[in-house]
Amino acid sequence: MIVSPAALRAAEVVRTMKEFTSPKLPIMKVFAKHVKIEEHHEKLSNSVVRICVGTPNRMLKLLEDGSLSVAELKWVIIDGFINAKNLNLLETKDTGDDFFKLFENHFNVGDCSIKLCFF
Secondary structure: OEEOOOHHHHHHHHHHHHHHOEOOEOEEEEOOOOOOHHHHHHHHHHOOOOEEEEOHHHHHHHHHOOOOOOOOOOEEEEOOOOOOOOOOOOOOHHHHHHHHHHHHHHOOOOOOOOEEEEO
16 A cells, blocks of 8 residues: 555556556555545455555545455555655645544554555
8 A cells, every 4th residue: 555645646656656567466546536436436346456556535535434455454655755835745734634544543553464664
């Protein structure tokens, strides 16, 4: 799971990763820009997603409604992109708040089964 600060940044990360993906290693964009949550529900219910790239808010919504699962999650990669206001994902109010909710409620790092990585 790669958590990006904004939809455009997530899309850029997905484009960059395309050469490393295959039908056996699919990647899915999960952000609100141009994609309705119902489309994410359908895609997640009909396929296995190995790499998920998106914004904290959309990931949080999909986890809370049960569409997305972290049961087999191994890595959470936090995108350290600095925006035009010189802020990163954790420093931006809404995005940071959503990330911390995501972290608190869904990432069980206490048992060390999930590794965190900043890039």
